[in-house]
Amino acid sequence: MKIWFFYAVVALVLWGVTGVTQKLSTNRISSARSFLWFCWAMVAISLAVLLLVHPQGHLAQGVVASAVAGGALNALGAWTSFRALESGGKASIVISLISLYPLLTVLLAVLILHERLNATQLLGAGIAIVAAILLSTETASPSVDCGKKGAIRADSAN
Secondary structure (H helix, E strand, O other): OOHHHHHEEEEEEEHHHHHHHHHHHHHHHHHHHHHEEEEEHHHHHHHHHHHHHHOOOOOOHHHHHHHHHHHHHHHHHHHHHHHHHHOOHHHHHHHHHHHHHHHHHHHHHHOOOOOOOHHHHHHHHHHHHHHHHHOOOOOOOOEEEEOOOOEEOOOOOO
């Protein structure tokens, strides 16, 4: 197994669990407070990485700008995902929908980085779009929902 594949699978597992932990936190505290705790965890992990990995000295401004932009966009994406969950979005739908961001990455990679997709990859993108539509469909049937403070209430069609 290639090392990049191992890291990709670990990221998949970590981000898969993250969707549930984000929903659990926004069920009980605001998205802003959840996001702030998220940021504190990022700072702590960043400090650990800084201690383990010695950063390179002179980096080009474009490299630093790209890294900062990536971090800022990631943070804004995380915050808006907390907001979506806090606003009543189901974790199964919100996380599935926002997890389609690689489709935008693929589109931008083709347009900006001039990468090419083969037929299998195009088919995969199409299937992902269909999956997004199917996963984001809500039924009108009654369901059990944990409310803002963890109270359980049954939604009814009355």
